[in-house]
Amino acid sequence: MKAKYVNVSVPDKLAKTIDNYIKEHPELDLRSRAQVVNFALRLLFRGKK
Numbered sequence: 001m002k003a004k005y006v007n008v009s010v011p012d013k014l015a016k017t018i019d020n021y022i023k024e025h026p027e028l029d030l031r032s033r034a035q036v037v038n039f040a041l042r043l044l045f046r047g048k049k
Helices: 012-024 033-045
Strands: none
Touching: 012 033
């Protein structure tokens, strides 16, 4: 089953912060804003049901 996606908007300043995070943490292999958001949300909701 193919995953469905939705768009999420973030303020410009936060988007720039995400871009900087990607550049500053190449060891995480996060290549896009979407990957950073997915990574952060997984951490936030880890263990929650």
